[in-house]
Amino acid sequence: xxxxxxxxxxLIDPEIIRAVDLIQTTDLTESxxxxxxxxxxxxxxxxxxxxxxxxxxxxxxxxxxxxxxxIRIEIIxxxxxxxxxxxxxxxxxxxxxVMGSPVGDRTANATLASQHGFCCVSxxxxxAPEHAQPSQLQDCYSGLKWCIEHAEELxxxxxxxxIAGSSAGGGLAAGLAIYIRDQKEFDIHHLRLRNPMLDDxxxxxxxxxxxxxxxxxxxxxxxxxxxxLGHEPGQDEVSEYYVPARAKSLAGLPPTYISIGSIDxxxxxxxxxxxxxxxDGVLVELHVHxxxxxxxxxxxxxxxxxxxxxxxxxxxxxxxxxx
Numbered sequence: 001x002x003x004x005x006x007x008x009x010x011l012i013d014p015e016i017i018r019a020v021d022l023i024q025t026t027d028l029t030e031s032x033x034x035x036x037x038x039x040x041x042x043x044x045x046x047x048x049x050x051x052x053x054x055x056x057x058x059x060x061x062x063x064x065x066x067x068x069x070x071i072r073i074e075i076i077x078x079x080x081x082x083x084x085x086x087x088x089x090x091x092x093x094x095x096x097x098v099m100g101s102p103v104g105d106r107t108a109n110a111t112l113a114s115q116h117g118f119c120c121v122s123x124x125x126x127x128a129p130e131h132a133q134p135s136q137l138q139d140c141y142s143g144l145k146w147c148i149e150h151a152e153e154l155x156x157x158x159x160x161x162x163i164a165g166s167s168a169g170g171g172l173a174a175g176l177a178i179y180i181r182d183q184k185e186f187d188i189h190h191l192r193l194r195n196p197m198l199d200d201x202x203x204x205x206x207x208x209x210x211x212x213x214x215x216x217x218x219x220x221x222x223x224x225x226x227x228x229l230g231h232e233p234g235q236d237e238v239s240e241y242y243v244p245a246r247a248k249s250l251a252g253l254p255p256t257y258i259s260i261g262s263i264d265x266x267x268x269x270x271x272x273x274x275x276x277x278x279x280d281g282v283l284v285e286l287h288v289h290x291x292x293x294x295x296x297x298x299x300x301x302x303x304x305x306x307x308x309x310x311x312x313x314x315x316x317x318x319x320x321x322x323x
Contacts, residue, residue, distance in 0.1 A: 052110065074109075095127070096221070098224055102123065123144075133230070158186065167194070192315070196260070208267075250276050255283040
């Protein structure tokens, strides 16, 4: 490799450096998309969480509130809970807007359900480039609205609702939170964003000297944003519901938890989003994990991964008054 190719390797946390050798960084393009989807799916084993945790697992198909196709959701609930009404944890998967599924979140959701009595719901939103925005926003909103409207059936507490997402899911979760704020149909009470994909302009900005060399690159980011927006990234007049970093104000969002790796491509946009939240009077907790790249979730036993699990869990329980 050239020195340019190794510009940030010396910064990677030793506990997670193995990922960049195991998984070759390749710029995602339309010609590679199907192969990448298949490879990503193979990395996620179809775990039966009911065999590993005292939980129930159910798939449902719910209607779109926008006239679109029905939406599939996964529901994981504790077999026994200390809550008469379950707090709701609504998670949105990552994958650069073009890949992924809720399968990757099942174990974490089952853990949350069994340990803290949450009803955990994950949504299968439509993927780009086959479907551009507003498809993703509509699917994510419809899945959550269905849960709120069927609170009695699900035995959930509509006063204890959290939205969470990682990577592309973090961007979709933030956009969803802004949309919910403006629609005023129901409220959410916590927002968790891990390595969030918040700003299309990152994909056309000058290359960062250290962030974004590994795993999810600027070129992959360009492909993801162009796919989900349906046009070139960086154009004026893009909806803040699709690109949360475009929001003129984040006032009115619920307490927010953000975590990001210091060499993750999304580091700058996460910092700027945090700054905007602070300016707009939103309670925000930010964690920058030194030497962490975009595949750090592969290493749940690494030090900062463990710390991230603890702090994000505390923030969630604190925001929902469950401590």
